[in-house]
Amino acid sequence: MTSVIINRRNLLAAGGAVLAAGVSGLVVPARAQGLVPTPSMSGGSNNYRAGAPTVGRIGKGGFWMSGTVRRAGDGAPLAGQRIQIWAHTTEGREHDPQSHGATLTDKNGAFRLEMPQIIPVFGQPHGHLAYDSGEFKTVFLRPVMRSAKDTSLEAHFVLQPA
Amino acid sequence: MPIAAAAASPLLEWRDPVYILAGFAGIIALGLMLVQPLLIAGYLPGLSAYRGRRVHLWTGGALVVAVVIHVGGLWITSPPDMIDALLFSSPTPFSPWGVIAMWAIFAVAVFAALRRRLGVRPRTWRIAHTLLAIVIVVGSVVHGILIEGTMETVSKAVLCALVLAATIKVMTDLQVWRKRAKLREESIARR
Numbered sequence: 001m002t003s004v005i006i007n008r009r010n011l012l013a014a015g016g017a018v019l020a021a022g023v024s025g026l027v028v029p030a031r032a033q034g035l036v037p038t039p040s041m042s043g044g045s046n047n048y049r050a051g052a053p054t055v056g057r058i059g060k061g062g063f064w065m066s067g068t069v070r071r072a073g074d075g076a077p078l079a080g081q082r083i084q085i086w087a088h089t090t091e092g093r094e095h096d097p098q099s100h101g102a103t104l105t106d107k108n109g110a111f112r113l114e115m116p117q118i119i120p121v122f123g124q125p126h127g128h129l130a131y132d133s134g135e136f137k138t139v140f141l142r143p144v145m146r147s148a149k150d151t152s153l154e155a156h157f158v159l160q161p162a
Numbered sequence: 163m164p165i166a167a168a169a170a171s172p173l174l175e176w177r178d179p180v181y182i183l184a185g186f187a188g189i190i191a192l193g194l195m196l197v198q199p200l201l202i203a204g205y206l207p208g209l210s211a212y213r214g215r216r217v218h219l220w221t222g223g224a225l226v227v228a229v230v231i232h233v234g235g236l237w238i239t240s241p242p243d244m245i246d247a248l249l250f251s252s253p254t255p256f257s258p259w260g261v262i263a264m265w266a267i268f269a270v271a272v273f274a275a276l277r278r279r280l281g282v283r284p285r286t287w288r289i290a291h292t293l294l295a296i297v298i299v300v301g302s303v304v305h306g307i308l309i310e311g312t313m314e315t316v317s318k319a320v321l322c323a324l325v326l327a328a329t330i331k332v333m334t335d336l337q338v339w340r341k342r343a344k345l346r347e348e349s350i351a352r353r
Contacts, residue, residue, distance in 0.1 A: 043253040046242035090176055094240060119176055122236070122243045123254050123309035142253055148310060 034073040037137070037160035044140030048130055052084045052100035059091040059098060061114035064152040065127055069105045071136075072160040077109025083157070084130040085113055088121035094128070120148050129155045137162050164321045165189055167314035174312060184235025185312050191228035192306055194221050195299060196325045199332035219274070226271045229264050256308035263301030266294045292333060299329045 069081045084102045092099040103113040118127055125145040132138045136159035143155045168189055174182055197206070201218040204211030237244040247257035270291055277287050303322045306313070 041253060042251055043243065043246050046246070047240060088176070093178070119173060120310045122240060123256055123311055125310065 035075040037072040038158045040140040041142040044142040047094035052102045055101040058101040058115035063117045066112040067155040069157040079107045081105045087118045087127040089116035091116040164317040167317040168312045171312035181239040187228045187231035194225045199328045203332040259301045260305035266297040
């Protein structure tokens, strides 16, 4: 027979777990149906250029954009997905062709592309990412950096079939 | 001062002349907003309240021009971002504040130009202008504070605080909400 000992520590831990479950339940209301697809962010597609070339690095680099691409529902990582990235950087404006580049996700659905340092433009230091290959619904993201001094930024995609 | 501080911003190195001009037009507009209430109250040395009122009209016009350059320059820099802002669909929290202040500035200018032709009573005009001025000042200050741009943080906060303080001081001193007849009686009684 297992005895349940309630002391202050595990009471706190249990309370924390309940709280965490409650909060995450609020954040992802459709949990029961699996992983929810990421909606496009407003302003995400601004200064988008279709068909940015796949590159090893944008410009001289120094800043890392990374993230993951997963399938809605079961959350399976999606390998070989093309993600386009652009931003206003030390080497060019958002709409300049040299500010745009694309990369592919690895077998774990992760991507990582080096690019020049992002600097604040239109009042916020932010980057742009797009999935637009057609197999899944197109998604545009516009993550904002916590600080303009950050040297990396993340964005995560959950895609649904087109 | 705030303009000098902004001119030293490292961000300028990576911006177009048009974008830089647009940003500075915004800073100048904020500066004009500090002068406007002081002019109307006659608090600026060398300018009586009467002369101040004449100049207030011209600086008001300059404010409209500065805002047009600000918005126009940003439109040229990145049309989709500016369209988002004007349609209130921008992801940036400061955009709607600026756009609301812009429309309030235009409204005051149009109202000021047409009020005699429309036969607007002075008291109605005064109250309308005061309410719109509050919208302009609050909108512009929140807009400025939330932006991460070329303005240096301390000089920006000081300028915003001064604009707010000048507006509150002048509005309370002039008792803009009171009936003009009452004020006139009081000034006659004081003589």
